[in-house]
Amino acid sequence: MKKKVLIIGGVAAGTKTAAKAVREYPDVEVKVITEEEYVSYAGCGLPYYIGNVIKEKSHLTVMNPEKFKERKVEILLKHKAERIIPSEKRVIVKDLATGETKDFFYDKLVIATGAKPIVPPIPGADLKNVFKLRSIDDAVGIREQVEKHGVKKATVVGGGFIGLEVAENLTQQGVKVTLVELLDQILPNFDREIALLAQSYLEKKGITIFTGEKAVAIEGTDGKVTALVTDKRKIDTELVLLSIGVLPNTELAKEAGIELGVKGAIKVNEHMETNIPDIFAVGDCAENINLITNSPAWYPMGSTSNKMGRVAALNLFPKGEKDSLKGVLGTTVVKLFEMNAARTGLSERDAKALGYDYITVLVPANDRAHYYPGHKTIVTKLIVDKKTHRVLGGQVIGEGVVDKPIDIMATLITLKGTVEDLAKIDLAYAPPFSMALSSTIVAANVAVNKLTGRVEGISPISLKEKLGSPDLQIIDVRTEAEFLTGAIPGAKNIPLNELEKRAGEINRDKETILICKVGLRAYLAYRTLKHLGFENIKILDGGVTAWPFELE
Amino acid sequence: MKEIHIDAKCLQCPGPIVQLFNAIKSAEPGDVVVVEATDKGFYSDVQAWCKKTKNELLSLEDKGDVIVAKVKKV
Numbered sequence: 311m312k313k314k315v316l317i318i319g320g321v322a323a324g325t326k327t328a329a330k331a332v333r334e335y336p337d338v339e340v341k342v343i344t345e346e347e348y349v350s351y352a353g354c355g356l357p358y359y360i361g362n363v364i365k366e367k368s369h370l371t372v373m374n375p376e377k378f379k380e381r382k383v384e385i386l387l388k389h390k391a392e393r394i395i396p397s398e399k400r401v402i403v404k405d406l407a408t409g410e411t412k413d414f415f416y417d418k419l420v421i422a423t424g425a426k427p428i429v430p431p432i433p434g435a436d437l438k439n440v441f442k443l444r445s446i447d448d449a450v451g452i453r454e455q456v457e458k459h460g461v462k463k464a465t466v467v468g469g470g471f472i473g474l475e476v477a478e479n480l481t482q483q484g485v486k487v488t489l490v491e492l493l494d495q496i497l498p499n500f501d502r503e504i505a506l507l508a509q510s511y512l513e514k515k516g517i518t519i520f521t522g523e524k525a526v527a528i529e530g531t532d533g534k535v536t537a538l539v540t541d542k543r544k545i546d547t548e549l550v551l552l553s554i555g556v557l558p559n560t561e562l563a564k565e566a567g568i569e570l571g572v573k574g575a576i577k578v579n580e581h582m583e584t585n586i587p588d589i590f591a592v593g594d595c596a597e598n599i600n601l602i603t604n605s606p607a608w609y610p611m612g613s614t615s616n617k618m619g620r621v622a623a624l625n626l627f628p629k630g631e632k633d634s635l636k637g638v639l640g641t642t643v644v645k646l647f648e649m650n651a652a653r654t655g656l657s658e659r660d661a662k663a664l665g666y667d668y669i670t671v672l673v674p675a676n677d678r679a680h681y682y683p684g685h686k687t688i689v690t691k692l693i694v695d696k697k698t699h700r701v702l703g704g705q706v707i708g709e710g711v712v713d714k715p716i717d718i719m720a721t722l723i724t725l726k727g728t729v730e731d732l733a734k735i736d737l738a739y740a741p742p743f744s745m746a747l748s749s750t751i752v753a754a755n756v757a758v759n760k761l762t763g764r765v766e767g768i769s770p771i772s773l774k775e776k777l778g779s780p781d782l783q784i785i786d787v788r789t790e791a792e793f794l795t796g797a798i799p800g801a802k803n804i805p806l807n808e809l810e811k812r813a814g815e816i817n818r819d820k821e822t823i824l825i826c827k828v829g830l831r832a833y834l835a836y837r838t839l840k841h842l843g844f845e846n847i848k849i850l851d852g853g854v855t856a857w858p859f860e861l862e
Numbered sequence: 863m864k865e866i867h868i869d870a871k872c873l874q875c876p877g878p879i880v881q882l883f884n885a886i887k888s889a890e891p892g893d894v895v896v897v898e899a900t901d902k903g904f905y906s907d908v909q910a911w912c913k914k915t916k917n918e919l920l921s922l923e924d925k926g927d928v929i930v931a932k933v934k935k936v
Contacts, residue, residue, distance in 0.1 A: 826875075
């Protein structure tokens with residue numbers, strides 16, 4: 311008799327496991343059951359369907375059951391797995407179309423039940439025009455409200471990727487969007503100064519953003535939403551999207567006695583095996599390992615799901631050594647209008663919480679040669695371990711190319727490289743692609759300067775907290791012309807070329823912060839003042855360009 | 863009254879605003895300085911600068927690759 315592989319869940323990880331399994335084992339029967347109406351759809355593409363960037367619903371599905379059948383994978387739509395009985399290798403499944411209950415037997419079971427959106431327990435969440443975004447139907451529903459019912463005002467609850475991408479897409483469709491985030495910043499996986507740069511950009515694009523604010527109720531009349539109430543205000547709205555996050559969908563696994571880990575995700579080893587023999591788990595429902603800390607973490611990402619699916623498929627009936635996924639870095643990238651943001655590894659917040667002794671740099675640079683048309687500024691942040699000089703994490707934001715730098719960093723971190731390694735990598739260069747010293751290498755060099763004590767810096771967040779202190783003086787070394795375009799509150803202008811002769815105007819007893827546009831002239835000024843015997847001086851990381859607060 | 867043209871394309875830090883500043887300094891009141899720049903930051907810089915220095919920003923255009931600003935010395 312043919313061996314049977316049963317896969318529960320048919321989005322990214324489940325279908326990837328199926329596709330790889332039939333390629334590996336032509337004599338094995340592979341079945342996928344899913345309670346949904348669609349299979350193998352592009353969950354990450356849903357915001358772009360709302361914005362009509364992806365025009366047709368059909369373009370969101372990568373594969374359909376017919377195409378899978380040609381490849382000898384049987385897909386059963388609208389089939390809900392109700393119970394797993396590991397001792398009998400049996401799954402009880404309900405056919406949602408007929409109401410009939412069926413038994414499915416397996417030799418190997420793969421759980422790929424994904425994640426589900428968290429619906430906050432607030433009154434009014436069941437009103438019409440209150441949406442979440444996880445399935446194709448959710449996206450269709452939102453787009454219909456805009457295109458057919460003329461919704462002009464929408465409120466998004468949650469400032470993560472999905473919330474922000476929907477906010478962008480609705481804005482592009484002419485909808486006035488307000489976004490409410492419970493935390494004190496949007497983009498929760500990024501550090502605050504990067505998130506603030508993103509926030510001020512989005513505000514310029516017309517999105518109203520309230521952070522540190524809690525949605526407490528949704529009001530409506532005739533069953534339809536009219537307002538979102540927060541702990542600080544009432545926002546009139548015709549549509550609400552609840553996108554406060556997702557949780558692993560693991561009820562089924564839990565009831566079967568499968569061990570759960572971080573955030574309730576299914577515990578798996580590097581081979582995607584659960585604690586019960588012959589049961590695997592992949593995708594958003596399963597746990598990952600953080601490659602830097604080697605501890606369990608949960609990163610629900612389509613990219614990781616596909617890797618997990620491949621690994622599980624290869625390990626169903628392993629020939630020789632088992633395949634492994636050693637861990638991930640939480641690498642992500644997002645596009646919001648013309649601005650891009652990406653991150654990998656540990657954030658500064660993570661590094662601090664884990665007790666690392668680290669330095670950070672914040673370095674604006676061009677994504678391409680400054681004389682090549684179309685170049686854009688990007689800001690790079692690096693987090694580097696002081697002891698080992700290993701790069702712990704990186705973040706990049708700006709209108710330019712950010713995915714290349716973040717992928718360079720992710721590669722370096724995976725291979726456990728140091729910041730000195732990063733500064734010396736032989737990267738591709740021609741003016742249309744990069745600067746002669748790429749932005750990533752420039753940032754690495756600044757980090758080396760800090761690690762070797764050539765310069766000391768202060769982050770914009772730390773400086774903002776100190777503003778107004780009588781023990782602080784801020785010297786802006788840009789030209790007078792630049793100073794007039796906007797300066798940090800309280801700054802005094804002494805252009806770099808006048809610094810030596812005007813050094814007497816600087817009080818040696820105060821903490822002195824040197825500022826320029828990106829950091830280079832402040833570094834030169836730092837060297838000059840050190841030479842003149844000044845001691846308590848720092849430069850502002852990232853200069854005025856990366857300052858995420860108001861200028862005056 | 864004359865029009866002064868400045869090509870500030872492809873300038874690194876400190877960039878086009880310094881060129882504008884110097885041109886305005888040596889210009890007569892009523893003269894117009896036209897700056898072409900590729901530095902994207904110039905778009906917001908020139909607005910803030912004119913506001914602060916009280917010179918009149920007659921027009922500001924982002925043509926994609928090039929930003930063109932016309933500033934009248936007051």
